[in-house]
Amino acid sequence: MGRGKIEIKKIENTTNRNVTFCKRRNGLMKKAFELSVLCDAEVAVIVFNNRGKLYEYSSKECSLHKTIQRYRKTTIDSSDRGAITEVNTRNWEEEVAKLRQDIELLDITNKNLVGERIENMNQKQLKNLEHKIDKAFSKVRKRKEEVMCEKIALGRRNEDMLKQENDEIRSWIMERECYQRTNMLLSQPEYNALPAYASQNFVHGNLITTANHFARQEQTTLQLG
Missing domain, CATH: 1.20.5 (Single alpha-helices involved in coiled-coils or other helix-helix interfaces)
Structure with a gap:
C-alpha cells in the first residue's frame, strides 16, 4: 500500500510534533547537501525550532557567515541598481530636454543667417547678426x-x-x-662594296717609313761615288 497524504497543518501533539521536526529537519539538511554536491551550488540552511534552538547547514567549501554576507550584498546591490536606474532615467530626460532646446536655438540661428525670421529682432540682435555674417564671409x-x-x-x-x-x-x-x-x-650598297683588308696584305706604316729611309740613303751614296 502507498503512503497516505498528510494534511499540512500544525501538529497539536507535542511528541509527534518533535518527532516530525527531527525527521523533516534531517531530510532538509540531506537535500541541501545533495543540491550543493550535484549542482555545485552554494547552499545555506537556518532552522529554529519552537523553543528557539538553532540548526544550520552550509556548503562544505564556504561558511554560513560568508553566505549570509553574500546574500546581503546581493540584495543591497539590487536595491541600489533600482535607485541608480531611476536617477539615470531622470538625468537622461533632462539631457534630452536640453538637447531639444539647443536644436531649436540652432534652427532659429540658421534661419536668421539666411535672412529669415528677423522681423522681431531688435537693433542689438541685428547688429550681432551682421557681425556674425561679416565674420563668416571673411572666413x-x-x-x-x-x-x-x-x-x-x-x-x-x-x-x-x-x-x-x-x-x-x-x-x-x-x-x-x-x-x-x-x-x-x-x-646601303656603297658601304657593302668597300673591299675588306686581309691581315696578310696589310703592311704596317712603320715598315714603309723605314724602307723609304734606306732607299734615300742608298741613292745619296751612289751620287757621292
Missing part, C-alpha cells in the same frame, strides 16, 4: 583664396611634370631616329 573668402592658390600650385606641378615627360619623349625620339639613320647607312 569663406579666405578659404576661397587658399583653394585658388592650391589649384595654381597644383597646375604648376602638373605643368612641370608634363614638361619633363615631353623632354623624355623628345629625347627618346631623337635616339630612335639616330639609330634608324645608322641602320640605313649600314644597309
